[in-house]
Amino acid sequence: MPTRRNALKNIVAGTVTGAGIMSISEVFAKNKAVLGTKLNGKINHSVCKWCYGKIPLDSFAQECKKIGITSIELLGPEDWPTLKKYGLTCALPNGAGMGIEKGFNDPALHDELVKSYEDIFPKLKEAGYKTVICFSGNRRGMSDYDGMRNCAIGLRRLMPSAEKYGITMIMELLNSKVNHRDYMCDHTAWGAGLCEMVGSENFKLLYDIYHMSIMEGDVIATIKQYYKYIGHYHTGGVPGRAEIDETQELYYPAIMKAIVETGFNGFVAQEFIPKREPLASLKQCVGICDIA
Amino acid sequence: MKSLSNRRKALKSMAAAAGLGTFSSSLAGAFAASQKALGPQLNGKINHSVCKWCYSKIPLDTFAQECKKIGLTSIELLGPEEWPVIQKYGLTCALPWGEGLTRSIDKGFNDPKNHEELIKGFEDVIPKVRAAGYDKIICFSGNRRGMSDYDGIRNCAEGIRKLIPTCEKHNVTLVMELLNSKVNHKDYMCDRTEWGAALCEAVGSEKFKLLYDIYHMQIQEGDVVATIKKYHKYIAHYHTGGVPGRHEIDETQELYYPAIMQAIVETGYKGFVGQEFIPSRGDDLASLKQGVTICDIA
Numbered sequence: 001m002p003t004r005r006n007a008l009k010n011i012v013a014g015t016v017t018g019a020g021i022m023s024i025s026e027v028f029a030k031n032k033a034v035l036g037t038k039l040n041g042k043i044n045h046s047v048c049k050w051c052y053g054k055i056p057l058d059s060f061a062q063e064c065k066k067i068g069i070t071s072i073e074l075l076g077p078e079d080w081p082t083l084k085k086y087g088l089t090c091a092l093p094n095g096a097g098m099g100i101e102k103g104f105n106d107p108a109l110h111d112e113l114v115k116s117y118e119d120i121f122p123k124l125k126e127a128g129y130k131t132v133i134c135f136s137g138n139r140r141g142m143s144d145y146d147g148m149r150n151c152a153i154g155l156r157r158l159m160p161s162a163e164k165y166g167i168t169m170i171m172e173l174l175n176s177k178v179n180h181r182d183y184m185c186d187h188t189a190w191g192a193g194l195c196e197m198v199g200s201e202n203f204k205l206l207y208d209i210y211h212m213s214i215m216e217g218d219v220i221a222t223i224k225q226y227y228k229y230i231g232h233y234h235t236g237g238v239p240g241r242a243e244i245d246e247t248q249e250l251y252y253p254a255i256m257k258a259i260v261e262t263g264f265n266g267f268v269a270q271e272f273i274p275k276r277e278p279l280a281s282l283k284q285c286v287g288i289c290d291i292a
Numbered sequence: 293m294k295s296l297s298n299r300r301k302a303l304k305s306m307a308a309a310a311g312l313g314t315f316s317s318s319l320a321g322a323f324a325a326s327q328k329a330l331g332p333q334l335n336g337k338i339n340h341s342v343c344k345w346c347y348s349k350i351p352l353d354t355f356a357q358e359c360k361k362i363g364l365t366s367i368e369l370l371g372p373e374e375w376p377v378i379q380k381y382g383l384t385c386a387l388p389w390g391e392g393l394t395r396s397i398d399k400g401f402n403d404p405k406n407h408e409e410l411i412k413g414f415e416d417v418i419p420k421v422r423a424a425g426y427d428k429i430i431c432f433s434g435n436r437r438g439m440s441d442y443d444g445i446r447n448c449a450e451g452i453r454k455l456i457p458t459c460e461k462h463n464v465t466l467v468m469e470l471l472n473s474k475v476n477h478k479d480y481m482c483d484r485t486e487w488g489a490a491l492c493e494a495v496g497s498e499k500f501k502l503l504y505d506i507y508h509m510q511i512q513e514g515d516v517v518a519t520i521k522k523y524h525k526y527i528a529h530y531h532t533g534g535v536p537g538r539h540e541i542d543e544t545q546e547l548y549y550p551a552i553m554q555a556i557v558e559t560g561y562k563g564f565v566g567q568e569f570i571p572s573r574g575d576d577l578a579s580l581k582q583g584v585t586i587c588d589i590a
Contacts, residue, residue: 177515217514218474220546221536239518249517249555251548258546 039068039290042260046071046091046269047286048234049079052278061086067283068290073269077120080127091267092170092206092232094133096120100174103137104151105184114157121165131168131231133206136185136194139176147184152197162202170231172206175215178239186215188222195229205229210236210271213250220258227262234271235289242275244285256291334363334588337557341366341386341566342584343531344374347576356381362581363588368566371395372417375424386564387467387503387529389430390417397471400434401448402481414455414466422462428528430503431466433482433491436473444481449494459499467528469503472512475536483512485519492526502526505568507533510547517555524559531568532583539572541583553589 039045049072052060057072057079064072065086072088076095083090096116102109117132124132136151155169162169171194176186185191191205207230213219223230237248244252259268268289274281334340344367347355352367356378359367366386367378375385389395394413399406414429421429433448452466459466468491473483482488488502504527510516520527534545541549556565565587571579 178518212514214515214518217509217516218511218536219514221475221511239515246548246551249548249551251543251546254543254546 039286040292042291043256043289044071044091044265044267045069045286045289046073046267047282048072048074048269048271050074051271051273052282055278057082058085061088063279064088064282067279067286069282069286071267071269073267074133077123077127080129084127090127090129091269092131092133093120093124093127093129095123096132097134100135100172100180100183101138103135103184104154104171105137105139105142105147107150107153109137110154110157113154117158117169118161121161121167124167125165130166131170134169134171136171136183138182139184140182142184144190148190148194148197151185151194155194155198155203156200159198159200159202163200168202168204168231170204170206172234173208173212173215175211178214179211179241186211188212188216188226192226192229204231206232206234208234208236208271209250209252209255210234210238210241213238219250219255223255223258223262227259227264230264232266233259233264233268235268235285236272241271241273243281244270244272244288252285252288253291256289260291334584335590337589338553338587339366339386339562339564340364340584340587341368341564342580343367343369343566343568345369346568346570347580350576352377353380356383358577359383359580362577362584364580364584366564366566368564369430372420372424375426379424385424385426386566387428387430388421388424388426390414394429394431396434397432397469397477397480398435400432400481401451401468402434402436402439402444404447404451406434407451407454410451411454415458418455418458418462418464421464427463428465428467431468432471433468433480435479436481437479439481441487445487445491445494448482448491452491452495452500453497456495456497456499459497465499465501465528467501467503469531470505470509470512472508475511476508476538483508485509485513485523489523489526501528503529503531505531505533506547506549506552507531507535507538507568510535516547516552520552520555520559524556524561527561529563530556530561530565532565532587533569537572538568538570540579541567541569541586549586550589553587557589 047064047069061072061083070089071091072083073090073092074094075090080090097113098109104113120132171185173185173188173191174180174183176183195203209219235244237244238250270282270285342359342364352374356367360381366384368385368387369389370385371389371391378385390413392413393399393406393409401410468482470482470485470488471477471480473480492500506516532541534541535547567580567583569583573579
C-alpha cells in the first residue's frame with residue numbers, strides 16, 4: 001500500500017510541473033496502472049440512480065461496486081434492501097415529503113410533511129442511514145423572509161425527532177433559472193440563513209454544484225464561506241447537466257480539492273445525465289472527482 | 293506556407309488523438325506535442341491579448357518582446373503615450389484606454405454630472421485611437437450610489453448616445469466592462485450581463501458593446517457558457533482570470549477555460565481574449581505563457 005500511494009503521489013507531482021492545465025487523462029491512466037480500480041479515499045463517491053433510469057438497480061449496484069462507488073442515492077425504502085445485498089449505502093435517501101414544488105415554505109403543508117418525515121425517520125435509522133432529502137417548495141410570490149420563516153417553523157417541529165433518530169434533513173439548493181422555475185431555495189446565502197433560523201445540526205443543505213454554478217457562480221468561494229451548513233454535494237456539467245469533463249465550463253478537480261480542504265467527510269454524488277455510454281461516463285466522472 | 297500547413301496537419305492529428313483519451317483530454321500532452329510541431333506558433337482560433345497592469349514590474353519594452361515570443365499579438369489597457377512602444381514591436385492594442393475620468397471605474401456614465409467631462413475626454417481620445425489604427429476603447433458605468441437599475445441604464449444611455457456619432461465617424465467602439473460588485477468593485481453598477489445587454493439596446497448602436505470579464509462574471513453570476521451564448525451579440529471583448537483569487541487560470545481554480553474558449557469561438561467571435569490574471573508563482577511570464585496556452589484551443 002505505501003508503495004502504491006507513493007507511486008501515485010509521484011505521478012501527480014510530475015504532471016503539475018508540465019505546461020498547461022494538469023493532464024487529467026494521463027494522471028488517471030497512470031493511477032489506474034498503479035492502483036487498479038482502487039480510488040484515493042479523499043472523496044466518498046455516490047451516484048443518483050435516476051440518471052441511469054434504464055439500468056435495473058441490481059445490475060447498476062454491481063457496476064457501481066466495480067467502479068468503486070460506495071453509495072447509490074435518492075432511493076426510498078423499497079430499494080434499500082437491494083443496495084444492502086451489495087454492501088452499498090444510500091448517502092442521501094428519499095421517500096418522504098411532497099416533491100420539489102411543494103415543500104416547507106407553505107404552512108398549509110406542514111402537518112402532512114411532518115407526518116411523512118416522522119414516518120421515515122425510524123426506517124432510516126433501522127437501515128443505518130443518516131440523512132434524508134427535503135425541499136423548500138416553489139415561491140409562488142412569497143418573499144424570501146416569509147419563505148425562510150415558514151420553512152423554519154415547519155422544520156423545527158421535526159428537529160426533536162430528527163435528533164432522536166440521528167437523521168439530518170438535507171434541503172437541496174436548485175437553480176430557478178433553467179430547471180426549476182420559481183423554486184425558493186435557489187441561493188446559498190438564503191439556505192444558510194434558513195439553517196441558522198432552524199438552529200439545529202440536524203438540518204443542512206445539499207449544495208448542488210451544477211445548480212449553484214448556473215444560479216450564482218463563484219463555487220469555491222461559496223463553499224468556503226458556507227461549508228458548515230453543507231451536508232452533501234451533487235455534480236453536473238455546466239451548462240447542459242451532462243458529463244463533468246472537458247465538454248463543460250467547470251474544473252471539478254479544483255472544486256473537489258476545495259471541498260476536501262473544508263474537512264468534509266460526507267459524500268459527493270454524481271448527478272449528471274450521461275450523453276455517452278452511461279457506465280463509462282459514470283466511471284470517467286468518478287475518476288475526475290477522485291482527487292489524490 | 294507549405295511547411296506551415298504540414299505543421300498544422302500534424303497538430304490536428306495530435307489534438308484528435310488527445311481527444312480520444314478517457315478523460316478531460318490530455319492537454320499537457322497535446323500542448324507538448326503541438327509545441328514541438330509549431331514552436332511558438334499558436335492555433336489562430338483565439339486572438340491573444342494581455343493586460344499590462346498585471347505585469348507592472350516589467351518595463352513595457354521588455355514585456356512587448358516577451359509577448360511576441362509567446363505569440364500574443366496585443367497588449368491592452370494602455371494609453372496614447374504607450375502605443376508607440378508596442379507599435380515598435382508590431383503589436384496592436386486590442387482594448388486601449390484613455391486618460392482622466394474616462395479611465396475611472398467608480399465614476400462613469402451612470403451619473404449625469406460626469407457626462408460633460410466624459411464626453412470631452414472621449415471626444416479627445418477617440419480620434420487618437422483611430423489614428424493609431426485601433427478600433428475600441430474601454431469605458432465604465434460608475435458606482436451605483438443608491439441608483440436604481442433602470443435609472444442607471446437611462447443615465448448611461450443618455451451620455452453614451454452623445455458620443456455615438458464620433459464613434460461612428462472614427463469607427464471606434466466604446467466597450468463597457470462588466471465587473472463583479474461582490475468582491476473587487478463593491479457598488480459598481482455594470483455587474484450583470486443582462487443589465488449590460490439592456491444598456492446596449494438602450495444605446496441602440498453597434499458602436500457600444502460589453503467587455504465580458506469571465507473572472508468577474510463567474511464570481512457575480514456564474515453560468516458562463518450559457519450567458520455568452522445568449523448575449524454574444526452584445527460582447528466585443530473578453531478578459532480571463534482564475535476563480536476565486538484572480539490568479540493563473542489553470543488547475544488551481546474552478547473554471548475549465550478551454551471549454552469557455554470553445555464556446556466563444558462557436559459564437560463566431562473574431563475579437564481578442566485578454567489575459568487579466570495576477571501571476572502568483574514568481575515567474576510572471578511563464579504564467580502568462582501557460583494562460584495563453586490554456587486558451588489556445590485547436
